[in-house]
Amino acid sequence: xxxxxxxxxxxxxxxxxxxxxxxxxxxxxxxxxxxxxxxxxxxxxxxxxxxxxxxxxxxxxxxxxxxxxxxxxxxxxxxxxxxxxxxxxxxxxxxxxxxxxxxxxxxxxxxxxxxxxxxxxxxxxxxxxxxxxxxxxxxxxxxxxx
Amino acid sequence: xxxxxxxxxxxxxxxxxxxxxxxxxxxxxxxxxxxxxxxxxxxxxxxxxxxxxxxxxxxxxxxxxxxxxxxxxxxxxxxxxxxxxxxxxxxxxxxxxxxxxxxxxxxxxxxxxxxxxxxxxxxxxxxxxxxxxxxxxxxxxxxxxx
DNA sequence: ATTGAAGCTATAGTAGCTATAGCTATTAGG
DNA sequence: CCTAATAGCTATAGCTACTATAGCTTCAAT
Numbered sequence: 001x002x003x004x005x006x007x008x009x010x011x012x013x014x015x016x017x018x019x020x021x022x023x024x025x026x027x028x029x030x031x032x033x034x035x036x037x038x039x040x041x042x043x044x045x046x047x048x049x050x051x052x053x054x055x056x057x058x059x060x061x062x063x064x065x066x067x068x069x070x071x072x073x074x075x076x077x078x079x080x081x082x083x084x085x086x087x088x089x090x091x092x093x094x095x096x097x098x099x100x101x102x103x104x105x106x107x108x109x110x111x112x113x114x115x116x117x118x119x120x121x122x123x124x125x126x127x128x129x130x131x132x133x134x135x136x137x138x139x140x141x142x143x144x145x146x
Numbered sequence: 147x148x149x150x151x152x153x154x155x156x157x158x159x160x161x162x163x164x165x166x167x168x169x170x171x172x173x174x175x176x177x178x179x180x181x182x183x184x185x186x187x188x189x190x191x192x193x194x195x196x197x198x199x200x201x202x203x204x205x206x207x208x209x210x211x212x213x214x215x216x217x218x219x220x221x222x223x224x225x226x227x228x229x230x231x232x233x234x235x236x237x238x239x240x241x242x243x244x245x246x247x248x249x250x251x252x253x254x255x256x257x258x259x260x261x262x263x264x265x266x267x268x269x270x271x272x273x274x275x276x277x278x279x280x281x282x283x284x285x286x287x288x289x290x291x292x
Numbered sequence: 293a294t295t296g297a298a299g300c301t302a303t304a305g306t307a308g309c310t311a312t313a314g315c316t317a318t319t320a321g322g
Numbered sequence: 323c324c325t326a327a328t329a330g331c332t333a334t335a336g337c338t339a340c341t342a343t344a345g346c347t348t349c350a351a352t
Contacts, residue, residue: 302345306341317329322326
């Protein structure tokens with residue numbers, strides 16, 4: 001059995017984050033020692049590593065919740081899991097497109113800055129006037145960064 | 147003079163967002179009509195458009211605060227503005243790198259899913275076992291998504 | 293026995309908004 | 323002129339996914 005600190009170190013997750021996952025029901029309530037400290041099994045480590053890995057791939061906690069309950073039913077079709085992964089892929093792809101446009105625009109801004117006074121600064125000027133942009137950039141709002 | 151609704155429509159910013167920007171001091175306190183409603187000048191529209199554009203390019207509100215105060219001093223050197231833009235570009239570039247790795251990994255997962263039972267689902271399997279990954283993906287944490 | 297690290301709970305804070313409740317002001321139509 | 327719809331107002335709470343803090347207890351080592 002692992003203490004919460006060891007568990008966190010093993011899975012690469014901070015201790016408060018583990019408690020947070022328990023609080024929101026992503027991890028089951030841990031067993032407790034005589035002194036009321038959480039104790040974790042190897043199975044708990046697997047589950048946490050799963051969560052960590054999915055987070056690294058940018059899945060939301062909601063998606064992870066679904067993936068976890070799917071993984072608890074090995075006989076079910078994996079179509080649902082596949083759909084979640086595909087949605088995440090689509091999300092990442094669309095973010096890549098927009099980020100690429102952003103990068104191009106920022107590069108243009110930075111390159112054009114001649115290093116003079118603010119009054120002539122291309123950075124400030126472009127920010128104040130979208131029509132100076134070449135691309136139709138727009139940031140992806142309201143979703144996870146990954 | 148524009149009402150807050152017209153201003154928002156002109157700049158592509160929602161009304162509560164404008165009030166929020168005022169609240170955090172990004173926009174100055176608006177003049178008020180006899181009936182206590184906010185009234186905005188053309189100058190306010192320019193400022194809001196600037197903010198909107200910078201947000202679209204992924205700048206944080208903190209960075210925008212700095213850019214705005216720089217733009218208020220036309221005689222200053224634009225080195226600081228340039229530095230902020232360069233930092234944002236670097237941020238976007240590093241996010242692009244990580245997102246690209248994520249995309250590759252997600253594609254691998256999705257392609258390998260044969261559409262059978264969860265027990266054999268590649269998606270679930272890969273999530274549970276990072277060593278099945280080829281890339282060293284890791285999501286960019288704690289920053290704006292754009 | 294004592295000290296330091298690690299654990300506990302509960303609460304608040306982070307970014308950048310968005311939503312809600314409950315009110316008042318303005319405007320268009322009849 | 324009156325009314326009803328729309329737009330505005332304030333204040334507060336909620337969102338994601340944590341992170342930080344305060345003030346306490348337990349544990350491991352010396």
